[in-house]
Amino acid sequence: MKKEDYEKVMEKMMAVVKPHVGLWDDPFHILITTILSTRTKDEVTDRAALKLFCKCPDPHSLAKCSVKQISSLIEGVGFYREKARNVKETARIIVEEFKGNVPDNREDLMKLPGVGPKVANIVLTFGFNKDYIAVDTHVHRIFNRLGIVNTKNPEETEKILMKKIPRKYWKHINSYAVEFGKNICKPIGPKCQECPLKEWCRFYENSS
Ligand code: SF4
Incomplete structure (x- = not known):
């Protein structure tokens, strides 16, 4: 995937899922x-x-x-x-x-x-209100499948994502990826056919 595509991937992901909004802000x-x-x-x-x-x-x-x-x-x-x-x-x-x-x-x-x-x-x-990327199993799985990272654990994923993904997306990655991972890029049986990211996805490319 080309560097300029990272932004497109983030925009597409953020367009198809609605993240859970927490009740607290302190x-x-x-x-x-x-x-x-x-x-x-x-x-x-x-x-x-x-x-x-x-x-x-x-x-x-x-x-x-x-x-x-x-x-x-x-x-x-x-x-x-x-x-x-x-x-x-x-x-x-x-x-x-x-x-x-x-x-x-x-x-x-x-x-x-x-x-x-x-x-x-x-x-x-x-x-x-600081810029960090919270990496859980969904973020780790999705960005490895996409091929944006090729990592063994969430700590590595966090470091690579901070180098590759524009800073303006960092704080949003977790909440959108969690919903995207629950509904589309599921751990088992990802819904690749209906996924808006498939044109950039290495997992999809290798499996089709
Ligand atoms: S194409 Fe499939 S594996 Fe790739 S991000 Fe979409 S659902 Fe996940």
Whole structure:
């Protein structure tokens, strides 16, 4: 694929799917919601987060809440017991080590339990308006299939995408690719015939 086609790919992808819009716009709520969201449907995450934030609206109240109580509030999200422990500990660290403020850099964010590169980048992007690319399994799979990257893991994908994709798209890649990956470029049985990206796609070229 030629460099000038990367922009066309992004525009086409963004034209065919509607990304999920999060309910929160401040770093703390985005952080906790994103920790809860792994392997969980958006509507289940939103419902659980809403229940949790009614009881614990800030890091101080969440740090004081028991794991048992948090578990019962977020029950339904994947791995909810483990996530209950993680969000409580995350809140405690934010209170004790960061004066109650979510850190605005990747290094400190990734010290928090339940926070890996994807969660950190989502917080930096949507909570602090910084330019990062949050790479999850959908982003990793789609951009490898397209042939824009040829990588073994999401960390590598992130680095290559930052070199290749124009900066104006970075913060949008994750939310659009997640929907595109759920509906069109599915992990199993991608809908290549109806895909608007097929003219640029290496996977399609090799399979047709
Ligand atoms: S053509 Fe197929 S493999 Fe390529 S991006 Fe579209 S759905 Fe995915």
